[in-house]
Amino acid sequence: MNQEQVWALQAQQGSEEAFTRLVEAYQKPVYNLCYRMLGEPEAAEDAAQETFLRAFQHLHRYDQKRPFATWLLSIAAHYCIDRLRRRKFSVLSIDDDEEENAFELPDLRAPNPEMETARHEDRERVHALLKKLEAIDRAAIVLRYWQDYSEAEIAETLHLTVSAVKSRLHRARRQLSGLWQEESPQPKPARRTHESPAF
Numbered sequence: 001m002n003q004e005q006v007w008a009l010q011a012q013q014g015s016e017e018a019f020t021r022l023v024e025a026y027q028k029p030v031y032n033l034c035y036r037m038l039g040e041p042e043a044a045e046d047a048a049q050e051t052f053l054r055a056f057q058h059l060h061r062y063d064q065k066r067p068f069a070t071w072l073l074s075i076a077a078h079y080c081i082d083r084l085r086r087r088k089f090s091v092l093s094i095d096d097d098e099e100e101n102a103f104e105l106p107d108l109r110a111p112n113p114e115m116e117t118a119r120h121e122d123r124e125r126v127h128a129l130l131k132k133l134e135a136i137d138r139a140a141i142v143l144r145y146w147q148d149y150s151e152a153e154i155a156e157t158l159h160l161t162v163s164a165v166k167s168r169l170h171r172a173r174r175q176l177s178g179l180w181q182e183e184s185p186q187p188k189p190a191r192r193t194h195e196s197p198a199f
Contacts, residue, residue, distance in 0.1 A: 004068045012059050019059070023052050026069065029147060030076050036142040037080035039131050047083065051076040066156070073147065074157040077139045084135040129179045137172040140165055 001009075004025060010018035030051050035044035054075050055062075062071050130138055139158055143149040151169070155162045 001064070005064055008059070008062055008068045009064060011056075012062065019056060022055075022068065022072075026072055027052075029069070030072065032146060033073055033076050033142055034080055036127070036130060036146055037077070037135075037138060038083060039127065043083070047076065047080055050079055054079070067153075070153055070157050073143070074159075077143065077157055081135040081139060084138075125180070125183065126176075129176055129183075132179060133172050133175060136160075137168050137175070140168045141172045141176070144169060 004022065007015075007018040007021045007025075011022060027048065031044055031048045034047035034051070035041065038044050038047060051072065055072055058075075062068065130141065133141065136158060140154050143154045143157060144151075149157065151162050151165045154160070154169075155165045158165070160168070
């Protein structure tokens, strides 16, 4: 039994201090999952709080045989999927300042500020493209590439079969790749040497 399972057991027995330790241990992964799913810092904070509230209310359902992280992130993922389904047709907007704060700070050792700017723009593009995926596909991609979950862990978290996860990941990667290519700026045709610079 690892430390988190000990805290979970203590929390199930009524220890608020143990539950607080679990919140401290998982607040960042839960927030990151919610942010990648919902795309807005405030919505992610609300979803993270709701996740911990639901976990606290349903601690008696936690099975010690499962990793606590899988159980907790399953609550977060399903809550976010429900939120996305409810607001499926609304347009999400991200404030530039908030978006900047939500990502990692630029690497101070980076020798080239232009490269860091390009990386930041790429992260923003990926984040915008994620919002175009179906909610469950988005959850699978976020769990795989941001939480580093295996296909089996994703299947357990999202209550899917492993083959369904593989299928969803494959489809989502193809969709993201197609969207990325569609939205890539097309290079301007080179000007012939005898043409005017105006053309």
